[in-house]
Amino acid sequence: MFEHDPDRGRAIIDVLNGNSAWRRPIWLMRQAGRYLPEYRKVREEAGSFLDLCFNPELACEVTLQPLRRFDLDAAILFADILLLPMALGQRLEFRKNEGPVLDSIRDAGDLWKLGNADYLKGLEPVFETVSRVKAELPGHVGLIGFCGAPWTVATYMIEGGTSPDRGFSRIAAHRGEQWFKGLIDRLTECSIEYLCRQIDAGAEIVQVFDTWAGDLPDGLCEEYCFEPIRRICHEVKARYPNVSVIGFARGVGPRQADFANKTEVDAVGLEWSYPVRLASEKLQPNVVVQGNVDPLVLMSSTEAIEQATLNVVTALDRQRHIMNLGHGIKPETPIENVEKMIAVVRGFDGRV
Numbered sequence: 575m576f577e578h579d580p581d582r583g584r585a586i587i588d589v590l591n592g593n594s595a596w597r598r599p600i601w602l603m604r605q606a607g608r609y610l611p612e613y614r615k616v617r618e619e620a621g622s623f624l625d626l627c628f629n630p631e632l633a634c635e636v637t638l639q640p641l642r643r644f645d646l647d648a649a650i651l652f653a654d655i656l657l658l659p660m661a662l663g664q665r666l667e668f669r670k671n672e673g674p675v676l677d678s679i680r681d682a683g684d685l686w687k688l689g690n691a692d693y694l695k696g697l698e699p700v701f702e703t704v705s706r707v708k709a710e711l712p713g714h715v716g717l718i719g720f721c722g723a724p725w726t727v728a729t730y731m732i733e734g735g736t737s738p739d740r741g742f743s744r745i746a747a748h749r750g751e752q753w754f755k756g757l758i759d760r761l762t763e764c765s766i767e768y769l770c771r772q773i774d775a776g777a778e779i780v781q782v783f784d785t786w787a788g789d790l791p792d793g794l795c796e797e798y799c800f801e802p803i804r805r806i807c808h809e810v811k812a813r814y815p816n817v818s819v820i821g822f823a824r825g826v827g828p829r830q831a832d833f834a835n836k837t838e839v840d841a842v843g844l845e846w847s848y849p850v851r852l853a854s855e856k857l858q859p860n861v862v863v864q865g866n867v868d869p870l871v872l873m874s875s876t877e878a879i880e881q882a883t884l885n886v887v888t889a890l891d892r893q894r895h896i897m898n899l900g901h902g903i904k905p906e907t908p909i910e911n912v913e914k915m916i917a918v919v920r921g922f923d924g925r926v
């Protein structure tokens with residue numbers, strides 16, 4: 575199914591380990607998804623999004639789909655950050671045009687109602703998906719497992735879904751509510767075990783998604799974004815020294831350098847608004863950077879795609895860079911625009 579050349583090594587792993595890589599690695603956040611007709615077909619066959627996530631055969635299939643179409647360097651497990659709250663006992667539904675809907679947790683009583691579910695057992699199908707993908711991947715492709723960061727997952731658990739401003743969560747953080755701290759601690763501990771089980775099943779890299787990190791002002795950012803992610807990195811790496819962690823603290827802007835220094839992440843995923851010149855000068859000397867083309871560029875013109883892509887690859891040293899978008903690819907993205915972006919990267923690197 576795939577071309578396989580074991581001698582080339584895995585570029586993404588070489589870059590993360592500071593070794594010389596045979597090419598600049600590329601993967602795309604949300605690379606498996608609705609912009610692919612073959613995904614929509616399997617998704618329909620599965621019934622619902624959650625049925626798809628908990629069906630290892632089909633989840634493995636959709637994980638591999640983007641790799642058949644595009645010349646990518648990593649596969650990311652097909653699952654969702656909200657499977658953990660579900661496994662912890664929270665009701666979760668994905669409604670059409672509405673996104674995720676959960677019971678909301680707004681006090682100690684609600685937190686207590688979660689109970690003591692054997693959450694790792696509920697997540698077994700996810701680990702099974704990882705093993706299946708691992709068995710099918712060609713030698714040059716890395717396998718990424720993931721979880722949501724405690725703050726981001728907590729916002730969905732508290733708000734009861736996607737919300738315009740994560741208001742209840744931010745107020746709870748400012749107040750330093752005990753139940754809120756308890757929720758962050760619980761998510762931190764469970765995320766460690768969840769990632770370690772993904773690693774046991776075959777994940778070689780893990781990414782921690784803190785989509786809403788930019789909500790948190792200085793002190794709170796340290797306490798609820800940096801510190802939980804530091805604990806996750808520290809513990810995962812203590813148990814698995816060969817595994818690399820990518821931290822995606824979306825929206826922390828000028829604090830990306832602090833995020834890298836304080837958490838032990840091997841790479842920082844950058845939002846599209848982060849200036850690539852600063853990434854080159856301030857971040858790359860200390861940490862690998864990932865990103866950061868605006869996903870909406872992929873819905874514009876060929877010229878704009880070329881320009882935006884070149885802007886990123888010319889600024890960033892390819893031995894310390896993982897090419898990606900600054901956030902997930904949109905469902906409306908034309909497939910040929912994804913091909914164009916990848917071709918521009920390969921073409922540029924081939925010339926230098």
Ligand code: CP3
Pocket residue numbers: 602603604605606607608617623650651652653654655656673674720722736783785902
């Ligand atoms: O390809 C991949 O990147 C791997 C799979 C993956 C999904 N979600 C699949 C998905 C990953 C890594 C995620 C992470 C995720 N999920 C995040 C963090 C990254 C980010 O995008 O900020 C967040 C916040 C979620 C929560 C979530 N999942 C929301 C808010 C939604 C609804 C909005 C939407 O895009 O539909 C989802 C659904 C979801 N997760 C889909 C997919 C492919 C779409 C489901 C469908 O088929 O209808």
